[in-house]
Amino acid sequence: MTGRAFFIGRFQPFHRGHLAMVKRILESNREIIVGIGSAQYSHTGENPFTAGERYETIKRALDAEGIHNYDIVPIPDTHVHSVWVSHVTSLVPRFDIVYTNSTLSFAFFGEHNLKGSPPPSWNRQQFPA
Amino acid sequence: MTGRAFFIGRFQPFHRGHLAMVKRILESNREIIVGIGSAQYSHTGENPFTAGERYETIKRALDAEGIHNYDIVPIPDTHVHSVWVSHVTSLVPRFDIVYTNSTLSFAFFGEHNLKGSPPPSWNRQQFPA
Amino acid sequence: MTGRAFFIGRFQPFHRGHLAMVKRILESNREIIVGIGSAQYSHTGENPFTAGERYETIKRALDAEGIHNYDIVPIPDTHVHSVWVSHVTSLVPRFDIVYTNSTLSFAFFGEHNLKGSPPPSWNRQQFPA
Amino acid sequence: MTGRAFFIGRFQPFHRGHLAMVKRILESNREIIVGIGSAQYSHTGENPFTAGERYETIKRALDAEGIHNYDIVPIPDTHVHSVWVSHVTSLVPRFDIVYTNSTLSFAFFGEHNLKGSPPPSWNRQQFPA
Amino acid sequence: MTGRAFFIGRFQPFHRGHLAMVKRILESNREIIVGIGSAQYSHTGENPFTAGERYETIKRALDAEGIHNYDIVPIPDTHVHSVWVSHVTSLVPRFDIVYTNSTLSFAFFGEHNLKGSPPPSWNRQQFPA
Amino acid sequence: MTGRAFFIGRFQPFHRGHLAMVKRILESNREIIVGIGSAQYSHTGENPFTAGERYETIKRALDAEGIHNYDIVPIPDTHVHSVWVSHVTSLVPRFDIVYTNSTLSFAFFGEHNLKGSPPPSWNRQQFPA
Numbered sequence: 001m002t003g004r005a006f007f008i009g010r011f012q013p014f015h016r017g018h019l020a021m022v023k024r025i026l027e028s029n030r031e032i033i034v035g036i037g038s039a040q041y042s043h044t045g046e047n048p049f050t051a052g053e054r055y056e057t058i059k060r061a062l063d064a065e066g067i068h069n070y071d072i073v074p075i076p077d078t079h080v081h082s083v084w085v086s087h088v089t090s091l092v093p094r095f096d097i098v099y100t101n102s103t104l105s106f107a108f109f110g111e112h113n114l115k116g117s118p119p120p121s122w123n124r125q126q127f128p129a
Numbered sequence: 130m131t132g133r134a135f136f137i138g139r140f141q142p143f144h145r146g147h148l149a150m151v152k153r154i155l156e157s158n159r160e161i162i163v164g165i166g167s168a169q170y171s172h173t174g175e176n177p178f179t180a181g182e183r184y185e186t187i188k189r190a191l192d193a194e195g196i197h198n199y200d201i202v203p204i205p206d207t208h209v210h211s212v213w214v215s216h217v218t219s220l221v222p223r224f225d226i227v228y229t230n231s232t233l234s235f236a237f238f239g240e241h242n243l244k245g246s247p248p249p250s251w252n253r254q255q256f257p258a
Numbered sequence: 259m260t261g262r263a264f265f266i267g268r269f270q271p272f273h274r275g276h277l278a279m280v281k282r283i284l285e286s287n288r289e290i291i292v293g294i295g296s297a298q299y300s301h302t303g304e305n306p307f308t309a310g311e312r313y314e315t316i317k318r319a320l321d322a323e324g325i326h327n328y329d330i331v332p333i334p335d336t337h338v339h340s341v342w343v344s345h346v347t348s349l350v351p352r353f354d355i356v357y358t359n360s361t362l363s364f365a366f367f368g369e370h371n372l373k374g375s376p377p378p379s380w381n382r383q384q385f386p387a
Numbered sequence: 388m389t390g391r392a393f394f395i396g397r398f399q400p401f402h403r404g405h406l407a408m409v410k411r412i413l414e415s416n417r418e419i420i421v422g423i424g425s426a427q428y429s430h431t432g433e434n435p436f437t438a439g440e441r442y443e444t445i446k447r448a449l450d451a452e453g454i455h456n457y458d459i460v461p462i463p464d465t466h467v468h469s470v471w472v473s474h475v476t477s478l479v480p481r482f483d484i485v486y487t488n489s490t491l492s493f494a495f496f497g498e499h500n501l502k503g504s505p506p507p508s509w510n511r512q513q514f515p516a
Numbered sequence: 517m518t519g520r521a522f523f524i525g526r527f528q529p530f531h532r533g534h535l536a537m538v539k540r541i542l543e544s545n546r547e548i549i550v551g552i553g554s555a556q557y558s559h560t561g562e563n564p565f566t567a568g569e570r571y572e573t574i575k576r577a578l579d580a581e582g583i584h585n586y587d588i589v590p591i592p593d594t595h596v597h598s599v600w601v602s603h604v605t606s607l608v609p610r611f612d613i614v615y616t617n618s619t620l621s622f623a624f625f626g627e628h629n630l631k632g633s634p635p636p637s638w639n640r641q642q643f644p645a
Numbered sequence: 646m647t648g649r650a651f652f653i654g655r656f657q658p659f660h661r662g663h664l665a666m667v668k669r670i671l672e673s674n675r676e677i678i679v680g681i682g683s684a685q686y687s688h689t690g691e692n693p694f695t696a697g698e699r700y701e702t703i704k705r706a707l708d709a710e711g712i713h714n715y716d717i718v719p720i721p722d723t724h725v726h727s728v729w730v731s732h733v734t735s736l737v738p739r740f741d742i743v744y745t746n747s748t749l750s751f752a753f754f755g756e757h758n759l760k761g762s763p764p765p766s767w768n769r770q771q772f773p774a
Contacts, residue, residue: 592721
């Protein structure tokens with residue numbers, strides 16, 4: 001059981017696969033911070049929802065499951081990868097481990113000696129897009 | 130009792146006056162969203178703490194008081210006042226009323242027909258800076 | 259006859275179809291503001307001309323037709339859709355109705371309760387690109 | 388009589404002194420482009436009005452005087468002085484001479500071999516701020 | 517023999533073809549400034565290396581060849597083509613001639629009356645990517 | 646004798662005190678990288694010279710002293726202190742120690758476990774501003 005996990009994604013939208021992932025992360029961590037990436041974008045095919053809409057969706061989904069040991073933080077893209085980890089760590093409370101589906105994000109945190117974890121595998125059959 | 134209140138400030142740092150204000154806001158609102166303004170700034174005299182540090186401080190202070198019906202959202206400055214309300218509402222869950230110590234912020238939300246409230250008065254003697 | 263219409267496009271370049279559209283808009287509006295979108299871009303295949311060059315082309319085309327009840331406003335892209343309407347309304351004089359070929363722009367203004375109009379249809383055969 | 392003059396200012400607000408200056412510029416120039424500087428700023432003591440409000444004020448003032456050979460262009464600040472002249476010339480139609488009250492702007496245009504003119508003197512007594 | 521040449525590229529990475537080009541440029545110029553374009557980007561397929569890593573690679577490559585009459589300057593992209601030449605000339609020491617493989621860059625400098633030269637041809641067979 | 650030192654300043658302008666500092670730094674380091682801060686600013690009282698002009702001045706001053714083991718890197722301000730060290734390290738070749746007159750810069754590098762050194766003292770009498 002580590003302390004606080006950081007789970008970063010765009011969540012466009014937050015779906016049952018994401019929810020399952022939050023639950024598995026909380027099996028081995030005391031708390032979770034959900035980082036909403038590309039926070040400034042909305043109203044497009046790739047990014048339909050605003051960060052505020054995504055915040056509300058995630059909050060409702062976790063509350064409905066009786067999960068309360070979470071925090072949510074919108075994180076705007078910087079588009080400059082070399083400063084991204086500093087940008088993220090300036091915006092969120094301290095955390096002990098990173099979970100992400102993005103190989104790139106995973107690599108970035110590794111360069112900064114932040115312990116990362118590949119996302120726990122799940123049955124994609126079970127959670128179709 | 131209205132629904133969800135939005136309380137915006139820089140919280141550099143979050144102090145007992147802010148805490149008293151959160152409590153009073155929750156006397157007439159079901160939930161509160163605390164918006165951390167000037168979120169990108171830190172390491173200066175005016176803005177010593179990062180948004181992440183401020184997030185953590187506010188979270189601990191409210192949890193210690195047994196307050197759990199809150200959300201916290203870091204909000205970077207845009208420096209372009211004409212888009213500020215749209216920027217804020219894109220980043221936070223929907224809210225019904227705005228509380229702020231900033232006359233300027235108060236005026237901005239008024240222009241957008243968002244109901245605002247001047248901050249409930251408190252005894253500054255009681256909470257010296 | 260409404261008051262002032264706002265017609266937004268990139269006008270790369272302003273062509274006979276655009277001119278016909280201006281004329282039809284002025285059949286039911288007293289004045290027109292022509293907004294030059296993506297104003298900061300130029301020198302590419304998609305955006306060959308600067309906003310200044312486009313401004314001059316539109317001005318000459320309308321003057322040549324004896325149209326004088328127009329204003330032209332260059333409008334830089336923000337790339338953050340949630341603030342786009344606030345950005346536009348801060349840069350141009352007040353208007354009563356929006357005309358645009360962009361479904362996205364049309365939807366944005368609708369969210370802000372600004373009356374929009376789909377562009378009056380025209381015979382594309384008559385105005386080949 | 389030169390061709391087209393460019394007159395740049397913030398016009399917060401456009402006052403009788405500015406109007407007098409426009410008239411004098413038009414004594415020796417065929418047309419005038421009025422550039423609204425710091426276009427993105429508003430809602431502060433130094434920059435109370437949006438560019439759109441300033442655009443409308445200038446338009447009404449000139450129309451009321453029977454002046455019609457003008458164009459108005461909002462110009463956002465870049466804060467990077469070395470690119471400012473390129474930024475301005477990309478946004479406005481071509482011009483032959485620059486008028487400005489700003490010594491700095493005057494110097495910038497001079498570096499780019501754009502002919503500038505110190506503003507024609509006027510009786511400040513006659514147009515108190 | 518002209519004075520100082522400016523050679524701009526992204527150098528992702530700097531390869532033997534670039535080195536050959538530097539040598540040929542120095543056959544007819546006294547010194548060379550190597551501009552590292554897209555300096556803020558890294559960690560992607562198109563831009564794998566940081567500007568600092570590219571700086572170091574170029575420096576080592578030229579030093580290993582006994583070339584010492586060079587300077588290196590990282591140049592961030594502005595994405596606004598109309599100000600690009602002003603941006604570049606503000607960041608680098610004065611130069612007399614521009615070398616670039618980019619037709620677009622070549623055209624930009626031409627607009628500013630900066631003498632440009634198409635890159636000296638080389639045998640691509642000899643320097644495969 | 647450590648490896649490569651990084652000396653960051655604005656150098657508006659580079660003066661004899663800076664030159665003396667470069668010499669002292671090179672007494673205990675094999676090479677020096679001179680970082681030109683606030684690189685995008687020029688044409689003001691506080692920042693009169695462009696980064697290119699400052700680059701050229703420093704280069705001439707060091708060459709005139711027979712110093713050749715240096716590199717110069719223009720570094721634009723980000724205004725977001727939390728990402729500043731990542732920004733700097735992405736733009737310059739790797740270095741082993743930081744020299745700066747800025748207490749703030751000194752603190753930033755310390756947070757990132759980069760060894761810093763307060764600037765070697767010098768006789769200000771000897772190098773009046």
